[in-house]
Amino acid sequence: MKAAVCREFNKPLQIEDITIAQPQEGEVRVKLAACAICHSDITYMDGGWGGTLPLVLGHEAAGVVVETGTGVRNIQVGDHVLVTLIRSCGHCADCENGEPFICSTFFPIDVDSRLTSEKGEKVGQGLHTGAFAEEVVVDQSQLVTLPKDFPLDAASLLSCGVITGLGAVVNTAEVEYGSSVVVIGCGGVGLNAVQGAALVNAAPIIALDLVEEKLPAAGEFGREEGLVQAF
Numbered sequence: 620m621k622a623a624v625c626r627e628f629n630k631p632l633q634i635e636d637i638t639i640a641q642p643q644e645g646e647v648r649v650k651l652a653a654c655a656i657c658h659s660d661i662t663y664m665d666g667g668w669g670g671t672l673p674l675v676l677g678h679e680a681a682g683v684v685v686e687t688g689t690g691v692r693n694i695q696v697g698d699h700v701l702v703t704l705i706r707s708c709g710h711c712a713d714c715e716n717g718e719p720f721i722c723s724t725f726f727p728i729d730v731d732s733r734l735t736s737e738k739g740e741k742v743g744q745g746l747h748t749g750a751f752a753e754e755v756v757v758d759q760s761q762l763v764t765l766p767k768d769f770p771l772d773a774a775s776l777l778s779c780g781v782i783t784g785l786g787a788v789v790n791t792a793e794v795e796y797g798s799s800v801v802v803i804g805c806g807g808v809g810l811n812a813v814q815g816a817a818l819v820n821a822a823p824i825i826a827l828d829l830v831e832e833k834l835p836a837a838g839e840f841g842r843e844e845g846l847v848q849a850f
């Protein structure tokens with residue numbers, strides 16, 4: 620399959636033919652239809668987090684299941700799915716404590732990527748995923764099934780930007796009905812924070828950004844005309 624490989628920080632990704640291994644126990648292979656570009660990928664590509672190269676980034680994706688490993692439950696070939704970077708075992712102390720996003724269980728994929736270059740070298744799966752590619756193999760817990768009539772390009776945004784922005788409002792800040800909210804920055808995450816604030820009926824919602832062109836979108840994410848004041 621083709622994948623966009625990061626071989627050197629601060630350099631353009633290279634399109635290469637990569638071999639993807641069969642899914643092992645609990646893993647699923649997904650043919651991707653779309654992958655959004657998250658700023659975390661760009662920070663990684665720029666060397667902001669260091670790490671070992673080569674690597675395939677991309678972690679905000681959606682596609683169709685083409686193969687399942689042994690022990691996979693609730694996911695079948697043909698299912699339309701979101702692919703996220705969040706894995707959870709469901710039974711470690713963190714998962715039991717209601718915090719599956721910091722699951723402390725070891726996943727085999729972390730040390731043994733399912734990707735190999737044409738020269739036979741291992742290519743890492745950035746942010747546990749590696750979705751700047753035609754296919755991924757990930758743990759079953761990284762998938763969420765979707766209705767088959769849901770457009771996969773729009774769905775891919777649910778894998779990171781939407782849940783990050785909405786989660787900041789609903790889970791982290793626990794914004795209550797009628798609270799006033801200021802969202803600083805109206806990119807993919809910020810717009811979804813605006814949307815989250817509108818969903819919990821915060822008012823007023825003030826959206827700030829240095830880039831004028833982003834402000835009309837912030838108004839639209841407020842659901843009702845005039846709810847969001849964008850500056």
Ligand SMILES: [Zn+2]
Binds near residue numbers: 657658659660779
């Ligand atoms: Zn992201």
Ligand SMILES: [Zn+2]
Binds near residue numbers: 707711714724
């Ligand atoms: Zn866990």
